[in-house]
Amino acid sequence: MRKRAAVLVLSLLILCVAPMQVFALGTNQVTNSEIGPLWVSITEFTNSFEISSSGLAQFDTSLYARSNINKVVINASIQQYINGSWQTVNSWTSTSYSNSGYLNQKWYLMSGYYYRLASTGAVYQDDVLVEQTSYTGSSYWY
Numbered sequence: 606m607r608k609r610a611a612v613l614v615l616s617l618l619i620l621c622v623a624p625m626q627v628f629a630l631g632t633n634q635v636t637n638s639e640i641g642p643l644w645v646s647i648t649e650f651t652n653s654f655e656i657s658s659s660g661l662a663q664f665d666t667s668l669y670a671r672s673n674i675n676k677v678v679i680n681a682s683i684q685q686y687i688n689g690s691w692q693t694v695n696s697w698t699s700t701s702y703s704n705s706g707y708l709n710q711k712w713y714l715m716s717g718y719y720y721r722l723a724s725t726g727a728v729y730q731d732d733v734l735v736e737q738t739s740y741t742g743s744s745y746w747y
Contacts, residue, residue, distance in 0.1 A: 646671050646728050646736045652681075654722035656714060656747045666708045666740075668726040676729035677706030686719040686744060694720070704728075719744040 642650075649669040656662045666681050682696035699708035706726070714720055721744040727737040 642738065644736060644738065646674055646730075647726065647738055650726050650738050650740065652722060652724055652740045652742060654683075654742050654745070656720060656745050660714045660716060660747055661711055662714050662720060662747075663711045664709070664722050664724075666722075666724045666726070668706045668728070670704045670728045670736075672704055673730055674704040674728045674735065675702060676732065677701045677704065678727045678729070679706045679708045679724065680726075681708050681710070681722060681724040683712055683714070684721050684723055685714075686721075691721070691723075714747050716747055719746050721745065 644650075647668060647670050649667070651668075652664065652666045654662070654664045662683055664681060664683070666679050668677050668679055670677060677700070679699045679701075680696065681698075683694045684691040685694045686692075694714070695712055697708060697710050699706055701707070708724075722742040723740065725737060725739045728735050
């Protein structure tokens with residue numbers, strides 16, 4: 606009877622410990638995976654935005670695509686949060702007839718508002734839209 610009780614306790618202990626080890630391995634595998642945009646033709650889309658202490662806003666936006674792309678269009682706008690919604694202060698467009706594009710602009714802002722950068726990038730092959738992406742940055746007070 607004692608032998609049976611010992612086997613039963615040992616069996617329950619093994620059953621309780623085994624699932625924990627499997628769960629721990631599964632958790633490690635999930636934390637090591639990368640999460641990113643699911644682009645096919647766009648390989649990189651980067652945006653930076655800063656406002657100086659004098660109110661000069663500057664942004665840089667660049668887009669790189671695969672070699673089969675022969676036109677890149679980037680639209681970017683500086684937006685201001687006013688009366689409960691985001692309004693465009695100014696916007697710019699850059700068109701490049703290659704597989705990469707770049708847009709850089711400066712603009713003076715009025716103080717007392719939140720500002721952010723919003724941009725879109727589109728890639729074309731022989732004037733046919735292949736893929737597009739967008740970005741909306743964090744807001745900054747000036």
